[in-house]
Amino acid sequence: MTAPLYGLMAEFENPQDLVEAARRTREAGYTKIDAYSPYPIEALTEALDIHDRKLPAVVLGGGLLGGLCGYALCYWTSVMAYPLNVGGKPYHSAPAFIVPTFETTILFAAFAAVLGMLALNGLPMPYHPVFNAPRFALASRDRFFLCIEAKDPKFDHDETWAFLTKLGPRVVMDVEE
Amino acid sequence: MNDETPAPLAETARAARPGSPFLAPGYTFTTLTDKLASIALSRRTPKAWFFGAAVGFALTMMLLFAVTWLLFRGIGIWGVNQPVGWGFEIVNFVWWIGIGHAGTLISAILLLLRQPWRNSINRFAEAMTIFAVACAGLYPALHTGRPWLDYWLIPYPNTMGMWPNFRSPLIWDVFAVSTYATVSALFWYVGMIPDLATLRDRAKKLWAKILYGGLAMGWRGSARHWHRYETASLLLAGLATPLVLSVHTVVSFDFAAGIVPGWHATIFPPYFVAGAIYAGFAMVLTLAIPLRKIYGLQDFITLKHMDNMAKILLATGLIVGYGYVVEAFMAFYSGNTYERFMIWNRLHGPYKHMYWALLFCNLVGPQALWFRKVRRNVPALFVVAMIVSVGMWLERYIIVVVSLSRDFLPSSWGLYSGTIFDWMTYIGSIGLFIALLFLFIRILPMISIFEMRALLPEAKVSEEEP
Numbered sequence: 001m002t003a004p005l006y007g008l009m010a011e012f013e014n015p016q017d018l019v020e021a022a023r024r025t026r027e028a029g030y031t032k033i034d035a036y037s038p039y040p041i042e043a044l045t046e047a048l049d050i051h052d053r054k055l056p057a058v059v060l061g062g063g064l065l066g067g068l069c070g071y072a073l074c075y076w077t078s079v080m081a082y083p084l085n086v087g088g089k090p091y092h093s094a095p096a097f098i099v100p101t102f103e104t105t106i107l108f109a110a111f112a113a114v115l116g117m118l119a120l121n122g123l124p125m126p127y128h129p130v131f132n133a134p135r136f137a138l139a140s141r142d143r144f145f146l147c148i149e150a151k152d153p154k155f156d157h158d159e160t161w162a163f164l165t166k167l168g169p170r171v172v173m174d175v176e177e
Numbered sequence: 178m179n180d181e182t183p184a185p186l187a188e189t190a191r192a193a194r195p196g197s198p199f200l201a202p203g204y205t206f207t208t209l210t211d212k213l214a215s216i217a218l219s220r221r222t223p224k225a226w227f228f229g230a231a232v233g234f235a236l237t238m239m240l241l242f243a244v245t246w247l248l249f250r251g252i253g254i255w256g257v258n259q260p261v262g263w264g265f266e267i268v269n270f271v272w273w274i275g276i277g278h279a280g281t282l283i284s285a286i287l288l289l290l291r292q293p294w295r296n297s298i299n300r301f302a303e304a305m306t307i308f309a310v311a312c313a314g315l316y317p318a319l320h321t322g323r324p325w326l327d328y329w330l331i332p333y334p335n336t337m338g339m340w341p342n343f344r345s346p347l348i349w350d351v352f353a354v355s356t357y358a359t360v361s362a363l364f365w366y367v368g369m370i371p372d373l374a375t376l377r378d379r380a381k382k383l384w385a386k387i388l389y390g391g392l393a394m395g396w397r398g399s400a401r402h403w404h405r406y407e408t409a410s411l412l413l414a415g416l417a418t419p420l421v422l423s424v425h426t427v428v429s430f431d432f433a434a435g436i437v438p439g440w441h442a443t444i445f446p447p448y449f450v451a452g453a454i455y456a457g458f459a460m461v462l463t464l465a466i467p468l469r470k471i472y473g474l475q476d477f478i479t480l481k482h483m484d485n486m487a488k489i490l491l492a493t494g495l496i497v498g499y500g501y502v503v504e505a506f507m508a509f510y511s512g513n514t515y516e517r518f519m520i521w522n523r524l525h526g527p528y529k530h531m532y533w534a535l536l537f538c539n540l541v542g543p544q545a546l547w548f549r550k551v552r553r554n555v556p557a558l559f560v561v562a563m564i565v566s567v568g569m570w571l572e573r574y575i576i577v578v579v580s581l582s583r584d585f586l587p588s589s590w591g592l593y594s595g596t597i598f599d600w601m602t603y604i605g606s607i608g609l610f611i612a613l614l615f616l617f618i619r620i621l622p623m624i625s626i627f628e629m630r631a632l633l634p635e636a637k638v639s640e641e642e643p
Contacts, residue, residue: 015635015636015637016639019638022400034399034400034401035399035400036398036399036400037398037400037403038206038210038371038375038398038627039371039403039627039630039631039636040403040404040406040407040627040631041400041403042638043638044400044403044638045400045403045404048400050400050401050404052401052404052405052408055405055409055412056408056412059412059416073332073343074343077332077340077341078340078342078343078344081340082338082339082340086345089344093343093344096343096344097343099346099349099352099353099427099430100352102419103349103352103353103356103420103423104352104356106356106416106417106419106423107356107359107360109412109416110359110360110363110416110417111363113409113412113413113416114366114367114409116409117367117405117406117408118394120405121399121401121402121405123394124394124395125394125395126390126394126395127395128395128397130397136397137378137379138378139378139397140371140374140375140377140378140379140396140398141206141207141210141211141375141378141379142205142206142207142210
């Protein structure tokens, strides 16, 4: 009894081969593909045509929210909740409120960047089928992997296997769900 | 290779070619990963590690003793009194915060400037930042006198119906330093996730797999993940850059907003920031020199790195020197009696030995770095870095103590000196710093493995179709 198939994984020896294989796989019409490498490769992002502009928007939102909250905190405490005359300075001392506002802007934006990155990447994810692939542990060391998922509309086990073999990988393997 | 000026963007790719001065030749993805991962995963710990950790641990015990006695007796055990109400504790706070700044400069500003040489030193420099900020944070917390009520610093709805005064630089400090500590820790942790995944995959022991596996959060090196990861790193660097400049600026406001001669100066924010980076790079060198020796990392932290750091040390040292000159000039040019007296008092008053020592340490000592021979001589560089660390501590001592000891009214003058408990707390905090740092280098990747892989010649992918 074998587990259902997640996809097919090809292992490559160097980044150049992986980028080339990723480009040809996408050009062949596969859509549910992903590549795994031990360090970020800019050309791979282009080869897989990855366009994701959500994160900068999330960070901008976080920063704006942080700035508003910071200023609101200063204003509300100093003007409404606890008006305190300090050396005759106005209750609404805008220049003095800039510093806490600035700090909360950075703080919220940084949290938005980190949590946004993790959430968009679906992390933490302790289990993922690709870890079932033998030798996948090398993806964090010195090997490069390309995976075509079984739910890709164009996926056909034997045909896709033959296609991946043509790309010149070191080995092609089944990945169980 | 001669790069006196920062490399333009196109140059950075070429820095990774064989013979790059930032990485010894002959490494591959495999050997580089194994060598760097083994530092944390190896069963064998270098003898020097035990020595360093023991020193750090012993000094931390001394810190705990001094703090316990402080909690028992109150801050009367310290030397602070009228008129010098700010002593060692504020000096040490500013000194430690300043040291932290180099880590953020290396990890954020040099990332934005695309300086590939930062890749091998950014991780432990960031760790240094976090531990330095932790040591810094101790001081104001203890200095409040009743540290168990320190949560009053945070604005929160309370039964007293009271709120902090947002017009005070002291509350700005609370916001700046706590934001700095939080963002630095986030940046540090996010930077480590891919390397933690490497350690997870290389670990043999169950506890190591669980520890690193948990911390790596299931990172699998997906191209989609890397894309967002790189975006997040750049954005964090862009956020950390103004943040780090703001932190020492706000610290300088603690002084500049006061009217005491020697504090009330508009040059303070840039002068403090330059001094912070200056002190921080001295500390990075102080740490990098023994670490590369103990762990045999000369292939990764090369003489070129030493050379570059020495140049930054020299440049920021000159900015600090300019700050001293401007302080003296403005005192003279303002025509203000008290300002003029402040400089005279520094040069000839009761603390003159410290001021002259400061001028020697911060102005004369680093001038040796003009010579390439000194910049590439590791022991000499270590000595210069130590001199600068001492000099920057003296600088804060002069600013804080000398200004307070003789202000406007001679009848309220008074002298200050640290007591044994001041010294124990200070040296103990250095011990805490050492202990945290040694724990870090033993269990976490102290050099960014994935960023080093990107420097390898084989990492290069040519853009054109073959």
